[in-house]
Amino acid sequence: MKHLKYTPLDRINDFLSHVNLGERTIKGCLEAYSCKHTGTRDKKLSLSLENEVFRTNLRLANRRLLIQLSDV
Numbered sequence: 001m002k003h004l005k006y007t008p009l010d011r012i013n014d015f016l017s018h019v020n021l022g023e024r025t026i027k028g029c030l031e032a033y034s035c036k037h038t039g040t041r042d043k044k045l046s047l048s049l050e051n052e053v054f055r056t057n058l059r060l061a062n063r064r065l066l067i068q069l070s071d072v
Contacts (some may be wrong), residue, residue: 002033004033005032009032017029
């Protein structure tokens, strides 16, 4: 793994360093790392996870669209 400098995360990290919810404070940061597939199993797992994230995002987008259409 190699740490990557990914400047779009800087704005999010600035936000996360100052989140105050009254009695609670959230402190956190996001970092990007490169990952290299080391074998066939890693590639299959990566593709499986990527497909699952894609399907989940598609379902969420469809739900939002249905909600918007029902409000019309």
